[in-house]
Amino acid sequence: MAAVAGYGAMKPTTKLGVEEPQDQLNRIHITLSSRDVKSLEKVCSDLVKGAKDKQVRVKGPVRMPTKVLHITTRKSPCGEGTNTWDRFELRIHKRVIQLISTKEVVKKITEIKIESSVEVDVRIANL
Amino acid sequence: MGGKKKKSFIDKKRSATFTLVARDSASSSDPLSSNRVFVRTDNHYDYSVPGFLDSDEEQYNRHDESSIFADAVEESGARYAGRSNGSGLPEEVRKEILELGLPDDGYNYLMHLREIRNQGGGSAYYENPRARFNLVPLDVKAYDASRVRLNSDAVKDDEPGVDTIYKVASKSAPVRVQKAIDPDVIRLLDDSDLSRFGSDVEDLEEDFVLMANQPDGEEDENGDVQVKNSCADEEAVYERESDSEVDDEMDDVVQQRVRRPLDDAFDEAFKEYLSSDEDNGPIFGDENQADLEEKLKGALKDFNLEDSVQEEVYKAPADSVKDDQESAQVIRKCTEYAQKYLNESEGEEREVVLVSESSDESEMWDCETIVSTYSNLDNHPAKIEAPGNPKRRLPPKSIPFPGELGAGKDVITLGGKEMLPVNYLPQRRKIMEGLVREKLGSAEKPKKVVGEESKEEKKERKVALKNERREARRAKKELKGLYKSETQRAQKAVAVTGPSSIHLM
Numbered sequence: 001m002a003a004v005a006g007y008g009a010m011k012p013t014t015k016l017g018v019e020e021p022q023d024q025l026n027r028i029h030i031t032l033s034s035r036d037v038k039s040l041e042k043v044c045s046d047l048v049k050g051a052k053d054k055q056v057r058v059k060g061p062v063r064m065p066t067k068v069l070h071i072t073t074r075k076s077p078c079g080e081g082t083n084t085w086d087r088f089e090l091r092i093h094k095r096v097i098q099l100i101s102t103k104e105v106v107k108k109i110t111e112i113k114i115e116s117s118v119e120v121d122v123r124i125a126n127l
Numbered sequence: 128m129g130g131k132k133k134k135s136f137i138d139k140k141r142s143a144t145f146t147l148v149a150r151d152s153a154s155s156s157d158p159l160s161s162n163r164v165f166v167r168t169d170n171h172y173d174y175s176v177p178g179f180l181d182s183d184e185e186q187y188n189r190h191d192e193s194s195i196f197a198d199a200v201e202e203s204g205a206r207y208a209g210r211s212n213g214s215g216l217p218e219e220v221r222k223e224i225l226e227l228g229l230p231d232d233g234y235n236y237l238m239h240l241r242e243i244r245n246q247g248g249g250s251a252y253y254e255n256p257r258a259r260f261n262l263v264p265l266d267v268k269a270y271d272a273s274r275v276r277l278n279s280d281a282v283k284d285d286e287p288g289v290d291t292i293y294k295v296a297s298k299s300a301p302v303r304v305q306k307a308i309d310p311d312v313i314r315l316l317d318d319s320d321l322s323r324f325g326s327d328v329e330d331l332e333e334d335f336v337l338m339a340n341q342p343d344g345e346e347d348e349n350g351d352v353q354v355k356n357s358c359a360d361e362e363a364v365y366e367r368e369s370d371s372e373v374d375d376e377m378d379d380v381v382q383q384r385v386r387r388p389l390d391d392a393f394d395e396a397f398k399e400y401l402s403s404d405e406d407n408g409p410i411f412g413d414e415n416q417a418d419l420e421e422k423l424k425g426a427l428k429d430f431n432l433e434d435s436v437q438e439e440v441y442k443a444p445a446d447s448v449k450d451d452q453e454s455a456q457v458i459r460k461c462t463e464y465a466q467k468y469l470n471e472s473e474g475e476e477r478e479v480v481l482v483s484e485s486s487d488e489s490e491m492w493d494c495e496t497i498v499s500t501y502s503n504l505d506n507h508p509a510k511i512e513a514p515g516n517p518k519r520r521l522p523p524k525s526i527p528f529p530g531e532l533g534a535g536k537d538v539i540t541l542g543g544k545e546m547l548p549v550n551y552l553p554q555r556r557k558i559m560e561g562l563v564r565e566k567l568g569s570a571e572k573p574k575k576v577v578g579e580e581s582k583e584e585k586k587e588r589k590v591a592l593k594n595e596r597r598e599a600r601r602a603k604k605e606l607k608g609l610y611k612s613e614t615q616r617a618q619k620a621v622a623v624t625g626p627s628s629i630h631l632m
Contacts, residue, residue, distance in 0.1 A: 029137045098136050114147065114163070122165065125142035 024126060028099040028106050031121040032061075037093050039115040044095050050109040051099055060097035067092045144169040547613060 030047065034040040044061040051058040069090040074083065099106060103124070114120060145165040215233050216224075229236045275292045293299055332338060539548045607614075 027137050027142075029142075116149075116163070120147040121168075122145040122147075123137050123139070123142045124145070125137045 024102065025100055026103055026106070027125045028101070029123040029125075030060075030097045030099070030110075031094065031123075032097070032118055033092060033094045033121075034118040035090065035092060036115075036117045037091075039117050040093050040095060043112070043114055043118050043120075044097065046112045047097055047109060050112060051097075051101075054101070054105050054109065056099055056101040056105055056109070058097065058099050061095040062097070064094035064096065067094075142169075143167060545613070545617060547610075 032040055032043055032047075034043075048058055048061060069092070071088040071090075073086050073088070075086050076084070099109070106124075110120075110122070144167070146168045147163045148166050150164050216235055220235060220237060221231060224236050225231055227236070227240075272292050277292060277295060541548055
């Protein structure tokens with residue numbers, strides 16, 4: 001906690017000439033997860049691009065390891081025949097984007113079109 | 128690892144977490160807002176984020192006062208649902224409900240209404256670049272009105288081409304028009320002879336009766352009609368003559384017909400009938416009765432064609448024919464011709480074809496005859512030979528194995544991919560027996576003819592054979608134990624590659 005507060009307190013002193021933004025800065029942690037890599041990457045790139053356009057500090061997208069859920073079943077509905085097995089898998093991809101900016105800006109950024117296959121989790125904390 | 132955890136970017140306990148979920152109902156939403164809203168998913172209510180959600184999301188998130196659970200006892204007990212007006216709904220909501228025609232009973236019917244939006248249910252509009260919308264759909268018939276001339280006062284007549292419809296139409300667009308004519312109409316227009324509509328019977332006119340009784344000028348047309356309808360005409364004439372006093376005009380009409388001799392006779396008879404007023408009734412008890420009988424009998428004598436009625440014996444009409452009649456002659460001629468024909472056929476020499484019926488019991492076939500009746504195209508007779516000895520797949524013992532040439536009997540030669548001993552696998556019982564026989568060194572007894580063997584010798588032979596077999600079985604078992612690992616390896620290889628029916632163990 002102290003480290004967090006320290007970090008927060010340090011920030012205004014580093015940039016002396018720059019006017020401190022009036023609004024409260026928030027840390028925003030966006031987690032995107034999906035089974036579909038393409039749409040996920042698209043959403044990620046859109047978010048990052050939007051954040052960069054608005055000159056917001058953005059970290060990411062951090063790619064978490066893909067979780068693969070395996071299901072291995074016999075192919076045969078009965079027990080007869082050579083023992084062949086099906087190997088099904090479900091891949092879950094997770095990306096994390098971290099922003100530090102005000103809430104209004106964040107709202108603007110997240111107003112992009114997100115495909116329905118992508119799940120979004122947002123965690124906001126005050127600085 | 129050791130040491131403390133890395134400082135995380137966000138402290139979970141002091142943060143608000145939101146999740147993007149699908150919008151549940153369309154309670155104050157407009158078409159521009161998305162299908163999904165951010166919903167707060169954690170329970171740290173003391174940390175509020177006022178600016179993050181937009182207005183409708185906030186409304187979505189807050190607990191609606193007019194929901195059905197509003198007056199339930201809340202767990203925190205902090206909030207008290209105060210009602211401002213009687214029905215409990217805000218004014219705008221009430222207005223909207225009333226506008227829709229729903230009853231105003233304090234229930235928010237708008238909760239059950241859904242906005243029709245583009246993203247609902249996956250039935251989105253997809254822009255097809257290749258769609259052609261300039262075709263008129265089939266349920267609309269378009270007619271070509273480019274040649275229509277207008278007549279109304281709206282059109283000024285000083286300009287030449289002004290009465291076309293293009294001048295009057297507010298909007299004209301080039302449209303490809305399908306021909307809007309029914310195929311039935313086309314067929315009728317093409318069909319010029321109209322033969323389908325004519326009737327088959329064209330002999331009679333519709334009013335042939337009237338036309339038949341018309342004056343002279345039209346008699347030529349009615350000539351053929353008259354012949355057919357003579358009966359009707361006669362009836363008409365008869366009626367008219369009886370009413371002759373009444374209808375003088377009709378008399379003239381009648382008399383202008385061509386008179387036939389029958390007409391004259393009829394007229395005479397009729398006059399006689401009218402004129403004779405005496406009573407000509409029957410006279411009873413008259414002497415003329417006998418004469419009457421004779422008269423009756425004689426009246427028809429002239430007309431007697433045949434006497435067949437008077438005869439008592441039944442005769443066929445052909446038999447009762449007399450020679451002077453025509454039919455007799457015809458019959459006679461027929462019989463003559465028939466006899467001539469018959470005589471002709473008897474005189475000629477004709478082949479008598481005797482077809483002998485063959486019955487199955489009477490025939491005795493033998494193989495040669497049967498076989499010879501088949502042709503060699505289908506039947507390929509072969510010489511029957513005695514069956515040879517089976518199991519000659521392996522070459523006889525005299526021919527040595529190729530691997531055996533260079534080696535003596537003490538060396539076990541390994542060959543093949545698996546490097547197994549060449550001659551020592553259990554293959555054939557006979558071969559095993561042969562090997563055993565070699566080992567034991569039993570001399571082969573000279574083969575005797577079966578009939579000359581004595582009982583003891585036969586017994587001996589059989590016992591020896593049994594021993595051989597016993598030894599062979601033992602040797603086989605021994606070998607099986609020795610090379611079990613090899614057979615296991617072979618079975619593994621076979622299980623992967625070959626079919627599962629091969630059992631090596």
